[in-house]
Amino acid sequence: MxxxxxxxxxxxxxxxxxxxxxxxxxxxxxxxxxxxxxxxxxxxxxxxxxxxxxxxxxxxxxxxxxxxxxxxxxxxxxxxxxxxxxxxxxxxxxxxxxxxxxxxxxxxxxxxxxxxxxxxxxxxxxxxxxxxxxxxxxxxxxxxxxxxxxxxxxxxxxxxxxxxxxxxxxxxxxxxxxxxxxxxxxxxxxxxxxxxxxxxxxxxxxxxxxxxxxxxxKAKDLFVAEDTSLRYSFYPFTEEAHSYVSLEIENLRDPNPSVKVSWNTSDSILINKLDTWDNIYEIKNRVEGEFYNLDQIVDNEIQPESYTEFEHEVSRKARAISDSTLKSKPWAYWYHKFFCVLDSIDKDAFWERSKFVQSMAMDGGDYILSVQATS
Known part of the structure; x- marks a missing residue:
């Protein structure tokens, strides 16, 4: 859980x-x-x-x-x-x-x-x-x-x-x-x-x-892995995973940087339980799929018109989030975690890469329109 x-x-x-x-x-x-x-x-x-x-x-x-x-x-x-x-x-x-x-x-x-x-x-x-x-x-x-x-x-x-x-x-x-x-x-x-x-x-x-x-x-077994080995699982009334989850933004300067989910503990039992949680509910695949297009995420969430606005809004979204929000807003935990990571990295590099990708897309779109107009 x-x-x-x-x-x-x-x-x-x-x-x-x-x-x-x-x-x-x-x-x-x-x-x-x-x-x-x-x-x-x-x-x-x-x-x-x-x-x-x-x-x-x-x-x-x-x-x-x-x-x-x-x-x-x-x-x-x-x-x-x-x-x-x-x-x-x-x-x-x-x-x-x-x-x-x-x-x-x-x-x-x-x-x-x-x-x-x-x-x-x-x-x-x-x-x-x-x-x-x-x-x-x-x-x-x-x-x-x-x-x-x-x-x-x-x-x-x-x-x-x-x-x-x-x-x-x-x-x-x-x-x-x-x-x-x-x-x-x-x-x-x-x-x-x-x-x-x-x-x-x-x-x-x-x-x-x-x-x-x-x-x-579906009918997955919490305690039996695919290779039939015994595994462990969080007890939902007393245990939770949120403190042991990390997000990272990889390949920051590439055209398509990606978010990766990992565990921030070295405790072998906790890692086993986290791996079970991931296997049962496909946590990593779902989160990494949600953040597949980071530029679109930023545009949808803060719609920045300048670097100053981008920097300010990222910092604002990285502020502490209330328990009531976590309970009432889908993806609140994961988006907050994403913006905390984004706030901690080289935002200037992320912004410049994003603007470059957008300009390339616009130039490509203009080229297609011009070809269509002359054909």
Whole structure:
């Protein structure tokens, strides 16, 4: 994460309750011989999960059906294995500890059919069960739309993606109620297809922008690199990357100078986490792509008519930026970092190169127009 989450970020109580119900079910499944109502708690959530069943063979399986298929597969495992599964889920509720010592093969002891049934249930709990009204009622009446609006308030996390700082979580529309506002998808930091035990863990689900969640991350594993080696990742509630990021302007006098992103730490664990963050969300490629044309960036941002104005505006944009701006303006962090770098280099050389490139472009344009006029 570029910025850690605000410490007062509210937990989505629907996920809290569903996570508790899943743990309850796994515990009851250790000894119980047949699938029945006793596998579910007597609370509103347990009753809602039991009651949510398909009404005919042609209907898609609902929550109870998904639980039943997991139970049937658990019965093919030994009692010791069922106890192990329950113990692992209970012992790994503190996600900060899991991020500190990750174990991607946590459920490797399960038969593949059992794991697949667990995965299907996990996806259904997140995708459909969370929207059951009795469960929302049990969670104080706060549904996922209301939780999202609370999450992105300016006094907490703001409407900018905490992972990249580049995109809004979702546009806010005037004259539209909470239920009909657009919202960001909740990203599973530990993807539910590989870590189904965390599918509805409230600390595992974080709203991210579409680019981070759908285009960049997809189903990438935070803790397993492409070469299958173990890697580490920032824990979003307590860790952040922004202090360890550097921007440099390379080839300043060339026709096309470029911005390069690098890490300003020698700590091997931090570098590993920064590399993971970059790999998961394509941070370097996105930033370096944004600043592909530096002359256009300068023209768009300050539109200088003289070197004096250019120098003054660059220095102004390099001044300290408030947290409220970082939370409300896309790319604010990255543009501020760019202008800080631009303010620290030989601005006169940058200006002269920029004016030379622009004059060449104008001369080329005049030449093309003159050729067209005589042809």
């Amino acid at each position: 570029l910025f850690k989450l605000h410490p007062d970020t509210p937990k989505f109580q629907v996920f809290v309750l569903l996570n508790q119900e899943l743990i309850y079910f796994l515990n009851k499944s250790i000894k119980q011989k047949t699938f029945g109502k006793g596998l579910f708690s007597r609370k509103l959530v347990g009753r809602a999960c039991w009651s949510n069943v398909k009404s005919s063979p042609k209907k898609n399986d609902l929550t109870r059906d998904k639980f039943q298929k997991l139970f049937e597969n658990l019965k093919s495992e030994t009692e010791a294995t069922r106890e192990q599964l329950h113990r692992i889920v209970v012992d790994n509720q503190d996600l900060s500890s899991f991020f500190l010592t990750p174990n991607p093969a946590l459920l490797g002891f399960l038969h593949q059919n059992t794991f697949n049934a667990f995965k299907v249930l996990a996806a259904h709990l997140y995708g459909a069960t969370k929207d059951l009204q009795p469960i929302i009622d049990a969670a104080g009446g706060v549904n996922i739309h209301e939780h999202f609006e609370a999450f992105r308030t300016d006094t907490l996390n703001g409407n900018i993606c905490k992972s990249c700082g580049m995109e809004k979580l979702a546009p806010f529309r005037a004259n539209i109620g909470v239920e009909n506002q657009w919202r960001a998808d909740y990203d599973h930091q530990l993807c539910k297809s590989k870590y189904p035990l965390f599918a509805v863990h409230p600390d595992n689900l974080i709203p991210l922008c579409d680019v981070c969640n759908q285009d960049a991350k």
